Structure formats: C-alpha cells, structure tokens
Amino acid sequence: MNIKIDKKSGVPLYIQVKNQIMEQIKNGTLKVGTKMPTERELAAMLNTSRNTVSAAYKLLEQDGVIVSYQGRGTFVAEEAKTWKRHSINDKLLKIIDIALEEALEMGLSYDEFSALVMDRVREKQEILKNINAIFIECNIEQAKYFSKQLSRETGLNIMPLTLKDLEEKSKEIEEALSDAQVIIATFNHVNEVKELTSDFDKEVLGVAITPCLETIVKIAKYPKGTKFGLVCISNEFQFKVQSALKSAGLEVDITATTSREVKDVKNIIDTSDVIIVSPGRRKEVKAVAGDKKEIISFDYNLDQGSVKAIISKMVELKN
Numbered sequence: 001m002n003i004k005i006d007k008k009s010g011v012p013l014y015i016q017v018k019n020q021i022m023e024q025i026k027n028g029t030l031k032v033g034t035k036m037p038t039e040r041e042l043a044a045m046l047n048t049s050r051n052t053v054s055a056a057y058k059l060l061e062q063d064g065v066i067v068s069y070q071g072r073g074t075f076v077a078e079e080a081k082t083w084k085r086h087s088i089n090d091k092l093l094k095i096i097d098i099a100l101e102e103a104l105e106m107g108l109s110y111d112e113f114s115a116l117v118m119d120r121v122r123e124k125q126e127i128l129k130n131i132n133a134i135f136i137e138c139n140i141e142q143a144k145y146f147s148k149q150l151s152r153e154t155g156l157n158i159m160p161l162t163l164k165d166l167e168e169k170s171k172e173i174e175e176a177l178s179d180a181q182v183i184i185a186t187f188n189h190v191n192e193v194k195e196l197t198s199d200f201d202k203e204v205l206g207v208a209i210t211p212c213l214e215t216i217v218k219i220a221k222y223p224k225g226t227k228f229g230l231v232c233i234s235n236e237f238q239f240k241v242q243s244a245l246k247s248a249g250l251e252v253d254i255t256a257t258t259s260r261e262v263k264d265v266k267n268i269i270d271t272s273d274v275i276i277v278s279p280g281r282r283k284e285v286k287a288v289a290g291d292k293k294e295i296i297s298f299d300y301n302l303d304q305g306s307v308k309a310i311i312s313k314m315v316e317l318k319n
Helices: 011-026 039-046 050-062 081-105 112-130 140-154 163-168 171-179 187-197 213-220 235-247 262-270 279-289 303-319
Strands: 064-069 073-076 132-137 158-160 182-186 201-205 209-211 226-230 253-255 274-277 294-297 300-301
Touching: 011 050, 039 050, 050 064, 050 081, 073 187, 081 112, 081 140, 081 303, 132 163, 132 171, 132 187, 140 279, 140 300, 140 303, 158 163, 158 171, 158 262, 163 171, 163 201, 182 187, 182 303, 187 201, 201 226, 209 213, 213 235, 213 294, 226 262, 226 279, 235 253, 253 262, 274 279, 279 294, 300 303
Parallel strands: 132 158, 132 182, 182 201, 226 253, 226 274, 274 294
Antiparallel strands: 064 073, 209 300
C-alpha cells in the first residue's frame, strides 16, 4: 500500500489515511477481497500511532468499504462502483443537456425529444435481441451459468459451449459457429478460442469474471482450522477457487473432488466442516448432505465493465 501522510498539512492523520485507502479502492489498486494490513502493521508502515489507523479503519467500515472478521482480518468489501456511477452520470447528463438544447433550437418539444430518445433505445434493444452469440468456457457448468447471466443483462441469444466442443467440432457445433455473429469467452481463454475458431472468421470478445464477494465473505467468517470440502466438476474450477481465496488473503484448508461417485462426495462431506460447491453441483451435494453441513455455492459474476463493453460492441457491429 502506497500511503503517504503529511504531519504538517493540518489535515488529521486518520483522515489522510482513510482518504488514501479510499482512493486506492477507487482506482482499482485495492480490489474486493483484498486483505488489509492489521492496524499494528499499517501503523508501523506509516510510522504513526495505531489509534490513527484504527480511526481510519472505523470510518471505512462505517461506509461499508472494508469489513473485519475476528481471527481472520480486515478485507476490502466494496468497489468504487458508486463513485464511478456518479462520475458517469455527470458526463451523460452534460451530453443529454447538449442534445436537448440542440433539439429545442431545431424546434422539437420536450416530449418529442423524449420520444425520440426512447425510440432510439428500443431500436438498439431490438438489435441485441436479434444477435446470436456463443459463450465458451472450459466446462459446461460455467458456460451455462455465464451464458444465462450475460443473456439476462444484454438481451443476446447465447449458446453455451466448451473448449472440448470446439476441439471436436461436430456438425451441430459447426452450424452453430457459422450462424453466430460473435463468440464470447472469458479473457483467459480468448487466444485459445481464436485458434480453435479461426476457420469461421468470427470476432472473439473477452469478458472478465470476478468471484462473488458474498461467497468470499461467507468463507472468511470461519475461524482458522475449519476444514472445507470442495465439490466441483473440473480441475480448472478447483484451481480458480483456490486462487480466488489466496488472492483474498485467506489461508483455507480445502479437500476437493470432481468425482460424480456418491461415495466420494459423501466422504468429502463426512470429513469436512463446511462444503463449498460449484453452482451446478449444489442440488446433487445437498441431496447427499441434507442439513448436516452448511453448503456454500462458490459463485462468479461477470465484470459489469466487460458486459457494457460487449453491448457497445454489438450495437457497433450492427450499425
């Protein structure tokens, strides 16, 4: 953390610390799930008192920006979406004001301007509804999950496929690729997808995914020594979960399985305190575990900035 305090500025030190942490969250230096230094550690880094850091942390907790768990530590709990939204809204309002002034000068009424804008919005929405897209992930569970989410947020018609589908290229898959206007993949698979679909001359767009904060927070609440069992479909998903927890600063004891055998799933349940599951296996694991153990679904969300970029690109392609 790059925080510099000026003891001669007249601004209370805890306010300086609070504002600089807030700024690092705004610009993305500190991300959701990042583990913060302890009050003692940060005080030593800044050569200031622990009370100064404690006061700054308390203000940030009151704002919902960070969250603390006894025995676990303090984590970044909120991104700068609210601040970014205010900035975006201000810019858009200025653009709208200019357009409105132009419209009034050309003789349009307020109602006519409003109707024109709404017609344009509906036109763009119809464009998205008529676009066929394919979403590629390493396993069908993730592909279906993200396809539904992306379709819900964009209005696109999206077919979920896996990398294996692209490698095998059945007749049905080739037809789907030919009919699609665009292919979407998570960023870590974009280059691979481009190579596998090079014969179809389709644009491949990347989308970022982020671990769901609520999931990280649920896991962070458990004390050290808690035994977690992970039941998922693929080794890739297992790696993503472990990487996400490590990035959040959580040292978690996890035993994992991708097996579909009931005895293997039951063994994980019986030897674990808490069960983590990939979204597609929750019902299956719940049927075996019943109410004996808490089951946490490890969800990922599509990055909203990536989703908006895709919508913009789709509208651009149709213009």
